[in-house]
Amino acid sequence: MTREHQMALYRSMKLIREFEERCLDMAIAGEIIGGIHPYIGQEAVAVGVCSQLTERDFITSTHRGHGHVLAKGADPRRLLAELLGTLEGFNKGRGGSMHAADMKLGILGANGIVGAGGAIGSGAAWVAKARGNSEVVVSFFGDGAMSQGVLLEAFNLAAIWSLPILFVCENNMYATSLKLESGLAGSAARRAEGFGMVARTVDGMDVEAVADVTGELIQRCREGKGPAFLECSTYRFFGHHSVLELLGVEFRDPDEVVRWRERDPIVALGAKLGDDVVAEIDEAVKGTIDEAVEFAKNAPSPDPKDALMYLYSGTAAVRPGVIL
Amino acid sequence: MHAMNRALHAEMAADEDVLLLGEDVGVGASGVTSGLLPRFGRERVLDTPLSEQAFTSFGTGAAMMGKKPVIEFQISTLIYLVFEQIVNQAHKFSLMTGGQVSVPVTYLVAGSGSRSGWAGQHSDSPYSLLAQAGIKTVVPGTPADAYGLFRSAIRDPDPVAVFAPSALLESTAVPDSGAEEIVPLGEANVLREGGDLTVVAVGQHVGTALEVADSLSDRVDIEIVDPRTVYPFDWDCLRKSVNKTGRLVVIDDSNRMCGLGAEIVATAAEEFDLVAPPRRVCRPDGTVIPYALALDKALVPGPEQLMQAISATLKL
Numbered sequence: 001m002t003r004e005h006q007m008a009l010y011r012s013m014k015l016i017r018e019f020e021e022r023c024l025d026m027a028i029a030g031e032i033i034g035g036i037h038p039y040i041g042q043e044a045v046a047v048g049v050c051s052q053l054t055e056r057d058f059i060t061s062t063h064r065g066h067g068h069v070l071a072k073g074a075d076p077r078r079l080l081a082e083l084l085g086t087l088e089g090f091n092k093g094r095g096g097s098m099h100a101a102d103m104k105l106g107i108l109g110a111n112g113i114v115g116a117g118g119a120i121g122s123g124a125a126w127v128a129k130a131r132g133n134s135e136v137v138v139s140f141f142g143d144g145a146m147s148q149g150v151l152l153e154a155f156n157l158a159a160i161w162s163l164p165i166l167f168v169c170e171n172n173m174y175a176t177s178l179k180l181e182s183g184l185a186g187s188a189a190r191r192a193e194g195f196g197m198v199a200r201t202v203d204g205m206d207v208e209a210v211a212d213v214t215g216e217l218i219q220r221c222r223e224g225k226g227p228a229f230l231e232c233s234t235y236r237f238f239g240h241h242s243v244l245e246l247l248g249v250e251f252r253d254p255d256e257v258v259r260w261r262e263r264d265p266i267v268a269l270g271a272k273l274g275d276d277v278v279a280e281i282d283e284a285v286k287g288t289i290d291e292a293v294e295f296a297k298n299a300p301s302p303d304p305k306d307a308l309m310y311l312y313s314g315t316a317a318v319r320p321g322v323i324l
Numbered sequence: 325m326h327a328m329n330r331a332l333h334a335e336m337a338a339d340e341d342v343l344l345l346g347e348d349v350g351v352g353a354s355g356v357t358s359g360l361l362p363r364f365g366r367e368r369v370l371d372t373p374l375s376e377q378a379f380t381s382f383g384t385g386a387a388m389m390g391k392k393p394v395i396e397f398q399i400s401t402l403i404y405l406v407f408e409q410i411v412n413q414a415h416k417f418s419l420m421t422g423g424q425v426s427v428p429v430t431y432l433v434a435g436s437g438s439r440s441g442w443a444g445q446h447s448d449s450p451y452s453l454l455a456q457a458g459i460k461t462v463v464p465g466t467p468a469d470a471y472g473l474f475r476s477a478i479r480d481p482d483p484v485a486v487f488a489p490s491a492l493l494e495s496t497a498v499p500d501s502g503a504e505e506i507v508p509l510g511e512a513n514v515l516r517e518g519g520d521l522t523v524v525a526v527g528q529h530v531g532t533a534l535e536v537a538d539s540l541s542d543r544v545d546i547e548i549v550d551p552r553t554v555y556p557f558d559w560d561c562l563r564k565s566v567n568k569t570g571r572l573v574v575i576d577d578s579n580r581m582c583g584l585g586a587e588i589v590a591t592a593a594e595e596f597d598l599v600a601p602p603r604r605v606c607r608p609d610g611t612v613i614p615y616a617l618a619l620d621k622a623l624v625p626g627p628e629q630l631m632q633a634i635s636a637t638l639k640l
Contacts (some may be wrong), residue, residue, distance in 0.1 A: 003441070060385075088419075089422070090422065090424070091420060091421050091422035091424065092422030092423070093422070094419055094420055094422040095420045095421060095422065099420045099421065101421065101424075102424075103388075103421060103424040103425050104424075108388055109386060109388075109417060109420075109421065109425075111413075113408065113412060113413070116381065116408075116409075116413060117379040118378075119379075119380075119382050119409075120379075120381045120382070120384050120385035120388070120413070121385060121386075121387065122378070122382050122385060123381065123382035123383060123385025123386035123387075123388075123389070123393075124385040124386065124388060124389050125385075125502060126382065126385075126386055127385075127386050127389035127390070127391055128389070130367065149377065150375075150377040150378050150381065150409075153373075153375035153377055153378030154377075154378045154381075154382070155380065156373060156375060156376050156378070157372070157373070157375065157382060160373065161370075180439060207448065274327030308419070308420075310418050310419045310422055310423035311418065311419045311421075311425070311458070311484045312418060312460075312481075313418045313423070313426030313427075313428075313481035313482050314426075314480050314481040314482050315510075316460060316482070316510070316556040317510070317556050317559075318556070319559075323595060
């Protein structure tokens with residue numbers, strides 16, 4: 001991998017980290033309402049995978065989706081504007097953290113229901129295949145989604161119809177609080193093999209390794225060799241979502257958290273690039289996020305009278321809650 | 325059935341983005357889908373495995389990419405299995421994305437309601453659930469409306485559910501006139517004009533209501549409104565009718581609790597000029613259709629109950 005490529009990967013991971021750290025602060029401070037599911041710790045997965053995609057390829061994202069969306073090229077200003085519920089957000093303040101997506105970048109929604117993106121991605125992959133110009137779909141999900149029947153059904157559809165889709169399982173070892181071994185019989189990758197898919201496992205804390213193996217699997221998809229599966233072992237440095245963080249709920253062994261934090265993918269790649277390069281990129285990223293915060297905080301709020309705007313793409317008369 | 329089959333042929337011929345997917349659609353097991361695979365090929369007619377949840381969201385994904393999938397469910401209760409995929413996914417994408425995407429999918433339930441002898445898990449009419457959740461939902465009561473509404477549903481930019489009542493699919497009582505007119509969504513039809521009482525009749529009960537109105541014609545003058553689209557409902561048409569007659573009876577194949585009839589009666593009570601309390605003829609609360617034919621028929625609304633409700637409302 002060239003140094004330029006490594007620098008690009010580092011910059012993208014750092015952007016996600018800086019974005020998420022700022023968001024976590026804002027969520028805990030109540031500036032972001034509801035809550036967020038921080039991607040901190042898992043950056044190498046989104047960045048490594050998306051580094052192998054073009055603007056014409058598609059992804060489906062998850063409730064822990066900021067990293068995927070940023071790695072696919074979304075403008076952090078507009079992502080943060082969405083999290084603050086403003087009209088400058090991708091979803092004009094109608095989606096929030098779990099649904100923020102710039103669909104112009106081929107992001108087919110970030111989904112609040114675990115495992116829901118796989119079948120949607122398969123439908124998109126079917127259309128991509130019919131178009132015949134080598135576009136592919138990547139569907140991201142966590143290890144918890146491997147217990148959702150609809151995702152396993154989607155594997156089957158993708159396999160029988162030989163669809164150009166890469167299923168990326170971000171195995172962060174916890175389905176909210178349930179440990180992997182308590183919730184998953186067998187292994188994720190072996191299950192995928194059962195559907196006749198090529199399945200690989202990779203160290204999800206090594207962005208270069210993720211990028212390399214993704215590149216091979218995506219190439220297969222582009223060549224019409226059917227779906228593939230990639231299991232990335234990774235870890236979320238913080239809890240499941242910001243509210244648990246705020247409440248101080250931690251169900252993981254503190255030593256385990258420390259061990260994984262020592263394998264921080266950003267620090268690891270930074271060490272290869274050297275302090276000067278890292279300092280320069282970090283400074284630039286910080287400036288980008290400062291600017292995003294400034295932009296989002298000054299963005300206009302939607303008008304309450306428009307609360308049901310966009311409910312239908314076509315027309316339908318909707319009656320109000322009270323008729324006097 | 326023939327009308328819906330013709331509608332599907334016509335719409336697939338008119339727009340190459342229209343796809344058909346579902347179980348046994350290749351062989352046309354339901355009748356509605358027959359002849360489509362030979363004509364349009366496997367690129368547009370997809371026989372799916374028995375994975376309703378995945379192929380429903382598969383349709384959502386294809387729709388987000390510009391296709392117009394028609395997804396067939398041969399059993400009405402499969403709608404329960406895919407409630408998440410329709411209500412929580414396809415329906416919500418437009419608003420949740422701030423209008424970035426539309427999901428023009430049609431869910432075709434080719435056989436809703438009792439089919440006499442198919443018992444507990446194959447005999448429901450779950451259209452009120454989708455209407456309550458805000459899914460555009462049509463329940464045609466005649467072959468001409470089945471044709472015209474189905475075509476409108478496929479053309480609509482939003483998810484639309486089409487419930488074809490089993491009683492009509494299997495019936496030859498109402499002949500398929502071969503009409504090929506598009507029927508817009510959201511427009512009710514006054515099938516019979518009258519001044520004494522309005523009957524709202526849904527799906528197969530359009531026929532029931534016409535029969536009852538005729539049998540009472542020497543004593544009362546009944547107006548029959550077929551909503552055709554149950555959501556969004558054509559309140560203006562009903563308002564005009566009820567404000568004229570002052571009396572309302574609804575016949576609908578939903579359960580009593582929170583069924584479509586409940587909403588129509590509630591709206592009439594809130595907003596219309598009634599001279600008598602409105603009534604519903606529907607299934608009992610929480611109905612599970614038993615197997616034995618006499619038990620099945622005891623729970624599904626029919627002409628006798630409608631006649632009784634009309635008589636009570638008019639104090640005949």
